[in-house]
Amino acid sequence: xxxxxxxxxxxxxxxxxxxxxxxxxxxxATPYLFWYVQSPGQGLQLLLKYFSGDTLVQGIKGFEAxxxxxxxxxxxxxxxVHWSDAAEYFCAVQDSNYQLIWGAGTKLIIKP
Amino acid sequence: KAGVTQTPRYLIKxxxxxxxxxxxxxxxxxxxSWYQQTPGQGLQFLFEYFSETQRNKGNFPGRFSGRQFSNSRSEMNVSTxxxxxxxxxxxxxxxxxxxxxTQYFGPGTRLLVL
Numbered sequence: 001x002x003x004x005x006x007x008x009x010x011x012x013x014x015x016x017x018x019x020x021x022x023x024x025x026x027x028x029a030t031p032y033l034f035w036y037v038q039s040p041g042q043g044l045q046l047l048l049k050y051f052s053g054d055t056l057v058q059g060i061k062g063f064e065a066x067x068x069x070x071x072x073x074x075x076x077x078x079x080x081v082h083w084s085d086a087a088e089y090f091c092a093v094q095d096s097n098y099q100l101i102w103g104a105g106t107k108l109i110i111k112p
Numbered sequence: 113k114a115g116v117t118q119t120p121r122y123l124i125k126x127x128x129x130x131x132x133x134x135x136x137x138x139x140x141x142x143x144x145s146w147y148q149q150t151p152g153q154g155l156q157f158l159f160e161y162f163s164e165t166q167r168n169k170g171n172f173p174g175r176f177s178g179r180q181f182s183n184s185r186s187e188m189n190v191s192t193x194x195x196x197x198x199x200x201x202x203x204x205x206x207x208x209x210x211x212x213x214t215q216y217f218g219p220g221t222r223l224l225v226l
Contacts, residue, residue: 036217041222042219042220043116043118043218043219043220044202044204044217046215046216046217049214097160097167097168098168099145099170100215102154103154104154105154105155
C-alpha cells in the first residue's frame with residue numbers, strides 16, 4: 001500500500017543551525033513527491049516537488065530536498081534556519097489517481 | 113494571479129446541522145480537491161472534481177458531498193454534522209496536467225461543531 005512516513009513528530013533547532021526533515025515513502029512506481037509547509041492556522045504552501053531528473057531539488061525559502069530511490073527517501077534540508085521557518089512540514093506522494101498521500105507532519109520549533 | 117480562496121474562514125455549527133463550504137480555484141485551474149485535516153487523523157482526501165464531475169473520492173461517509181460549477185468553483189456540503197466533523201477543511205486546485213500535477217491550497221475553513 002502507498003504510504004508516507006515522517007518519523008519525527010517534533011524537531012527543535014537553534015536559529016542559524018542546519019535542518020534536515022526526514023520523509024520515507026512506499027510507492028510501487030516512480031514516485032512524484034512534494035513538500036508543503038503549514039504555518040499555524042494557515043493552509044499549505046508548496047515548498048518543492050520532485051517529478052523526474054536531477055535528484056536534488058531546489059525550492060522556495062532556501063529549502064532543498066534530495067530524492068534517494070535506494071532508500072525510498074525524500075528528505076528536506078535547509079543550511080541555516082530562521083525563526084520564521086517555525087511551522088509544520090508535510091511530505092506527500094502522488095498516487096495513481098493523482099491524489100496526495102500525506103505523512104503525519106513534522107513540527108519545527110526554532111530556539112532563539 | 114490570485115490564489116485559491118475559501119469561504120467562510122471560520123464556522124461554528126451544532127450537531128445535526130448542515131454546512132456548505134466554498135472554494136474558488138486559481139484562474140485557469142479546472143480541478144478542485146478537498147481535504148479534511150484533524151489532529152488525530154492528519155490530512156485525508158475527501159474528493160476531487162474536474163469539469164463538474166467527481167473524478168475521485170476518498171473514504172468518507174455519504175454525509176460529505178460536493179459539486180463543481182461551470183466556472184470551476186466548488187462547494188462541499190456536510191449534512192447531519194457530528195462532533196467529529198470539527199476540522200480544518202482545505203481546498204486545493206490544479207490545472208490538471210496528468211501525472212505531473214501540482215496542487216495549490218487555499219487557507220482553509222475551520223469548522224467547529226458543538
